[in-house]
Amino acid sequence: xxxxxQSPQFxxxxxxxxxxxxxxxxxVFSSLQWYRQEPGEGPVLLxxxxxxxxxxxxxxxxxxxxxxxxxxxxxxxxxxxxxxGLYLCAGNSGTYKYIFGTGTRLKVLA
Amino acid sequence: NAxxxxxxxxxxxxxxxxxxxxxxxxMNHNYxxxxxxxxxxxxxxxxxxxxxxxxxxxxxxxxxxxSRSTTxxxxxxxxxxAPSQTSVYFCATGTGDSPLHFGNGTRLTVT
Numbered sequence: 209x210x211x212x213x214q215s216p217q218f219x220x221x222x223x224x225x226x227x228x229x230x231x232x233x234x235x236v237f238s239s240l241q242w243y244r245q246e247p248g249e250g251p252v253l254l255x256x257x258x259x260x261x262x263x264x265x266x267x268x269x270x271x272x273x274x275x276x277x278x279x280x281x282x283x284x285x286x287x288x289x290x291x292x293g294l295y296l297c298a299g300n301s302g303t304y305k306y307i308f309g310t311g312t313r314l315k316v317l318a
Numbered sequence: 319n320a321x322x323x324x325x326x327x328x329x330x331x332x333x334x335x336x337x338x339x340x341x342x343x344x345m346n347h348n349y350x351x352x353x354x355x356x357x358x359x360x361x362x363x364x365x366x367x368x369x370x371x372x373x374x375x376x377x378x379x380x381x382x383x384x385s386r387s388t389t390x391x392x393x394x395x396x397x398x399x400a401p402s403q404t405s406v407y408f409c410a411t412g413t414g415d416s417p418l419h420f421g422n423g424t425r426l427t428v429t
Contacts (some may be wrong), residue, residue, distance in 0.1 A: 214360070216419040226335055241417060250322075250408050250420025251361070304349055304368065304414045307377065 211235075212299055212309035214257075221287055229312045230299045231284045231297035238302040240280045242271055247296040287316045324409050324421035327346040331399040331428045339394040339424050341409030347419070349412045350392040352376075352384065352423050355423075361408065365393055399428045 215230045231240070239258045243251035255264050257273035257280060258300045268291075270283040284291055297309040325340045343350065348369045353361035353376075363376030367386040381403060383395040396403060406425050410418040 212360075239415065243418075248422075250410070250422055251418075251421075253417035256415075256417065294358075298361075298418070302416075303365065304412070305366060305374070305376065306351065306410075306418060307363060308353070308361040308413075311358070313358060 212297055212307055212311045214295075214309040216312060217310065218313050218315075220317065223288055223316055223318050224286050227284050227287060227314070229284075229295055229314075230279070231281070231309050232279045233252075233299060234278065235299070235301065236277050237299035238277070239300045240273055240277075241300075242280070242282055243296045243298060245296060251294075251296055267275050270316045271289060284314075287314075289316045289318050320420050322409055322411055322421040322422050324407075326424060327422070328411075328425045329427070331396075331426065332366065333397050333399060333428060335402065336395070336397050337399070337426075339396075339407055339426075341392045341394070341410045341411075341421060342390050343392075343409075343419075345411055345419065346389065346422065347411035347413050348389065349414060350386065350393045351410040351412075352382075352392070353377065353408045353410065354403075355408060356405050364394065396426075401428050404428045 221268045241256045242254045245251040260275045260277045268285045296311045351366040352364040362378045365371045365384040406423045409421045412418045
């Protein structure tokens with residue numbers, strides 16, 4: 209059974225602080241996606257990483273895929289209240305059966 | 319452009335009742351998925367389909383059934399509702415490597 213564990217589960221920080229969210233598995237994924245979900249809505253894609261060691265940047269968000277393609281991280285620089293939400297990683301093992309992580313709920317206080 | 323449409327938005331069921339959650343897409347995507355999300359948690363895959371006539375189990379298929387007779391529709395059936403099935407259900411579509419497109423969810427309560 210493939211499992212994606214995210215840490216931390218909850219995070220409450222002040223505006224302007226930096227943070228890192230981790231997504232770890234014992235399984236290898238051909239690609240990994242990060243989503244953000246607002247209350248009452250479905251998840252919305254932030255980024256897809258495919259190559260081991262790949263780093264992608266989206267404004268203040270930096271995503272990294274582990275060399276072995278078993279883990280990933282999301283780093284937010286200078287967090288803003290608009291970053292508040294549930295962050296989810298999702299892995300594709302190559303069969304397009306997307307498994308989601310346990311989620312990290314972020315709250316950024318003004 | 320509707321994208322992924324889920325109906326109903328809300329539903330309350332009594333224990334033992336049955337219902338079908340509808341999911342329709344107009345994106346011509348081959349891949350369709352059903353997930354459930356418990357409060358504050360990630361999504362758990364119930365069933366998925368790689369094309370019309372093909373379905374497969376996900377992580378938590380017990381108590382659910384699906385069918386995929388057309389590309390557009392992927393209904394999820396609950397035969398004997400149980401309180402453990404209280405959750406928010408999301409339908410999603412994709413082309414394989416592309417991002418998943420989600421509907422807005424169906425909030426189900428079983429009492």
